[in-house]
Amino acid sequence: MESQKTITDLNGEVPDVKLPDIPDHTVKITDFGAVGDGRTDNSKAFRQAIEACVKAGGGRVIIPPGLWLTGPLLLTSRLELHTEAGATVLFSRRFEDYPLIASNFEGKPWIRCQSPLDAEGQEHIAITGMGVFDGGGDAWRPVKQWKMTGMQWDRLVRSGGVVGDTDGVWYPTKAAMEGAGCVEELTQKGKWTPADLLPYRDYLRPNLLSFRRCSRILLDGPTFQNSAAWNLHPWASEHVTIRNVNVRNPWYAQNGDGLDIDSCRYALVEGCTFDVGDDAICLKSGKDEAGRSLGIPSEYITIRNCTVYHGHGGFVIGSEMSGGVRHVKISDCTFMGTDIGLRFKSTRGRGGIVENIIIERIRMTDIAGEAISFNLFYEGLEGSGTASEISFPVSVETPIFRNILIKDVDCVGADKAFLVNGLAEMPLEGVKVQNYNAVSRQGVVCHNAKRLSLEDVSLFTSEGPLVKLHQCQEVEIVRLGGSGGKNENRMLEVSGAHSASIKCSDPLTASTHRVVSAASDVGRHQVELS
Numbered sequence: 422m423e424s425q426k427t428i429t430d431l432n433g434e435v436p437d438v439k440l441p442d443i444p445d446h447t448v449k450i451t452d453f454g455a456v457g458d459g460r461t462d463n464s465k466a467f468r469q470a471i472e473a474c475v476k477a478g479g480g481r482v483i484i485p486p487g488l489w490l491t492g493p494l495l496l497t498s499r500l501e502l503h504t505e506a507g508a509t510v511l512f513s514r515r516f517e518d519y520p521l522i523a524s525n526f527e528g529k530p531w532i533r534c535q536s537p538l539d540a541e542g543q544e545h546i547a548i549t550g551m552g553v554f555d556g557g558g559d560a561w562r563p564v565k566q567w568k569m570t571g572m573q574w575d576r577l578v579r580s581g582g583v584v585g586d587t588d589g590v591w592y593p594t595k596a597a598m599e600g601a602g603c604v605e606e607l608t609q610k611g612k613w614t615p616a617d618l619l620p621y622r623d624y625l626r627p628n629l630l631s632f633r634r635c636s637r638i639l640l641d642g643p644t645f646q647n648s649a650a651w652n653l654h655p656w657a658s659e660h661v662t663i664r665n666v667n668v669r670n671p672w673y674a675q676n677g678d679g680l681d682i683d684s685c686r687y688a689l690v691e692g693c694t695f696d697v698g699d700d701a702i703c704l705k706s707g708k709d710e711a712g713r714s715l716g717i718p719s720e721y722i723t724i725r726n727c728t729v730y731h732g733h734g735g736f737v738i739g740s741e742m743s744g745g746v747r748h749v750k751i752s753d754c755t756f757m758g759t760d761i762g763l764r765f766k767s768t769r770g771r772g773g774i775v776e777n778i779i780i781e782r783i784r785m786t787d788i789a790g791e792a793i794s795f796n797l798f799y800e801g802l803e804g805s806g807t808a809s810e811i812s813f814p815v816s817v818e819t820p821i822f823r824n825i826l827i828k829d830v831d832c833v834g835a836d837k838a839f840l841v842n843g844l845a846e847m848p849l850e851g852v853k854v855q856n857y858n859a860v861s862r863q864g865v866v867c868h869n870a871k872r873l874s875l876e877d878v879s880l881f882t883s884e885g886p887l888v889k890l891h892q893c894q895e896v897e898i899v900r901l902g903g904s905g906g907k908n909e910n911r912m913l914e915v916s917g918a919h920s921a922s923i924k925c926s927d928p929l930t931a932s933t934h935r936v937v938s939a940a941s942d943v944g945r946h947q948v949e950l951s
Contacts, residue, residue, distance in 0.1 A: 436721070438689045439660040441545035441637040443501045446480030448473050450489065457487020459511060464492040464518075474500055479545065484508045484552060492518040493627075496540040504552025504643050512537040514560035516594075516623050521615050524631060525656050525683070528708025528741030532615050534622060536631035536654075546632065547639040554645050556629040558674065561649035563598075564591045568673035593623065600624020626650040626676070632658055640666050647671075651678040652697065657717055661688040667695075672731050674698030679732060681705055684717035684744055690724045701732030701759065704749065705741040706773065712743025713772050713817060719744075724751040732756075734764030735785070740799045742820065743773040750779045757785070762792040762832065766799040767820040769813060769844065778825040788835040792859055795822060795841045795849050810892070812845040819847050828855040835861040838880055843869030845892065854878060864903070867893050879903045879929070885911075886938075887930070892917035902929035909934075915948050916940035923948045 448470050451457075455466035467482075471494070474480035479499025486507030493512065496502070504510070513519075519534035526533055537556050540546055548554075566574050566589040574591075578584060582593045592598035600621040607613050618625065629648035632638055635658045645652050646669035653668060655661050663680065670677035677698025682688055683705040695701035704719045706712055719742075729735040735756030738746050756762045762785045765775065785792050797820060813819075822843075832838065838859035843849040849867075853874040864880040865888040867873065873896045880887045880903040887903055890896060890913070901912060912935050915923055920943050928935050928950070939948045 436687060438662055438687050438723075439637050440662055441501070441547050441639050442499070443481060443545060443547055444477065444479040444499055446474060446477040447483060448480065449483045449485060451485060455489060457485070457489050459488030459490055461490060462492070462513070463489050464513075467491050467494055471495070471497060471500060484510060484550070493535045493537045493539055496538065496543060496546050498543045499545040501547035501549060504550035504554075506551040508550065508552035510552065510554045512555065512557050514557040516561075519622070519627055521618055521622060521625065523615075525633065526628070526650070528683075528705060528743065529711040532618050533625050534627040536627045536629060538630040540631075540635050541633040542635065543632075544636040546635060546637070547641070548643060549639070549641045550643055552643050554629065554643055556646070556648040556652075558626075558629070558647045558649040558670065560593060561597070561623070561626045562593075562675050562677075564673060564675070565589065566591070596621055597623035628652070628654045630654060632656070634658060636660055638662065640664070642666065644669065648674075648677065650676045651681050653680045654683060655685050655688075656683045657715070658685045659687050661685055663688075663690045663693060665692045668693065668697060668701075670697040670699075672698050678703055679729075682719055682722060683707070683741075684715060684719055685722070686718070686720045688722045690722075691726050693727045694730070695727070695732060696730040697732050699732065700734045700737040700764070701729040702727060702735065703737040704746050705739070706744030706746055708741040709743055709770055709772070709818075712741060715744055717744050719746045720748045722749045724749075725753050727754045729754070729756045729759055732759045734761045735759045736762075736780070737764040737766070738775055738778070739764075739766040740768060740771065742767055742775055743771045745773045746775045747777045749777070751783070752780070753782045755784045756788065758787045758789075759785075760789045761794050762788050762835070763794070763827065765795045765822060767797050767822070768800040769797075769820070770818045771820045772817045774821045774823070776821070776824045780825070780827045781829045783830045785830070785832040786834055788832060790835070791837040791840040792832040792835040792861065793827065793830075793839045793854075794837075795843065795852075797822070797844045797849070798842050810845060815846050819844070821847055823850040825852045826855070827853070827857065830857045830859075832859040832861065835859065837861055837863045837866055838882070839865040839867070841867040841870045843867075845869055848892075848894070849873070864888055864905075867891065869893065871895055873897070875899070875901060882906055882909075885909065886914040887912050887934075889914045890916070890920060890923060892919045893923065894920065895922045896924070898925040900927050900929050901925065904930065904934050911936045911938055913937045913948070913950075915943050918942040918944070920944075921947045924951070925949070926951045
């Protein structure tokens with residue numbers, strides 16, 4: 422397979438994203454006795470088919486139409502799993518089929534159940550075709566009562582499992598319910614082995630796909646669905662291509678992320694659809710000290726022509742970004758009904774630098790929260806009011822977000838068009854929003870931003886001023902258009918004693934909507950309208 426060239430960083434061309442090279446050798450799982458009736462355990466047949474390819478120096482394992490029940494699959498170098506149309510791989514719902522292994526989850530090394538699609542230290546791996554990989558995740562996942570209708574909840578409770586006494590959460594087993602507390606207590610003691618975690622295996626849910634320290638990965642065509650936790654998780658890997666895949670989890674799925682590209686470099690994601698229970702397309706690079714020590718950024722990543730139907734965020738960076746995220750381009754994507762559209766999140770303690778990000782030609786509808794969000798208080802106090810005034814000493818634990826271009830974006834329906842909750846000691850810096858049209862309840866609401874540029878932005882809001890700035894410096898607003906809600910004529914509102922160098926020029930709003938207000942704590946001549 423040939424490599425593919427892509428442009429991702431702010432300066433031009435980056436190295437090719439290399440595709441896997443799979444030898445011309447083919448076997449079918451039916452050659453090894455597999456039966457596609459949805460009841461027969463085909464773990465041995467899959468294993469033997471993969472071993473046959475290993476002995477041949479690599480090759481292609483064909484999965485024909487049928488319902489193929491199996492335990493977790495350990496993928497090897499120069500191997501392609503190819504699903505023909507009509508093929509569905511059903512992964513076992515028996516917890517005992519999933520051994521505990523050293524892995525990585527939510528930004529830290531940890532012991533987890535082996536993933537249904539698992540590989541470590543391999544190269545030239547492909548999963549292709551038009552089939553489906555179903556992780557059997559509903560057998561593993563806890564479910565919050567408030568996310569279900571009364572009829573759905575009653576049916577779930579009658580199916581078995583246990584309900585927590587205080588949290589209103591259904592768990593598949595008592596071990597799954599008690600796992601979090603027991604595992605935390607065990608690890609705090611300092612002396613434990615993986616065997617000590619076996620009683621809580623039910624709690625240590627696997628991602629559907631986990632590829633760790635692998636190279637030249639291709640996912641092309643299949644549907645990946647119903648994961649116990651995250652769906653797709655390439656970690657510390659290089660040359661990752663994901664195209665034409667469908668990624669699905671129920672909207673209520675706990676930790677039901679779609680794709681988490683974690684500490685990877687040289688990646689291309691294109692032509693994919695996501696409908697999931699948590700963040701859809703997410704870039705990560707480790708959490709806190711573990712991520713900083715690993716020190717592998719996610720970089721040189723292109724995402725284009727993707728659609729997200731449900732997710733906590735359409736495109737997301739964070740909150741685990743301690744190793745850094747840089748040189749990223751996302752373009753020509755559509756988000757419909759996500760909680761947040763473009764989502765950047767972190768918190769004090771993470772550290773890491775997110776920089777050199779280009780986002781263009783994004784379309785959004787019916788966004789429940791913010792269309793564009795930068796929240797640096799993800800695990801702390803809300804970044805507004807008194808919380809945004811508190812400045813902490815800058816250290817390696819201070820997250821930095823800078824040099825981000827967002828252009829040619831349209832959104833119809835959101836709570837806020839653009840939100841920034843930055844840190845007082847490290848404001849969001851060097852963000853340019855260009856040619857952005859939004860219909861939302863509120864417009865731009867920024868706390869602690871520096872070198873912010875809003876150019877050719879049209880905002881149609883039902884509440885508040887079009888742009889509201891607090892403790893922001895070096896802000897340039899050029900050709901701001903749109904209109905506010907009933908009896909609202911303020912184009913710009915500025916507050917905060919540290920606000921400075923706010924310039925608004927060539928407004929395109931009606932003359933009745935060009936009022937600029939500055940709070941009494943804003944210095945004289947710090948806000949200019951021309």
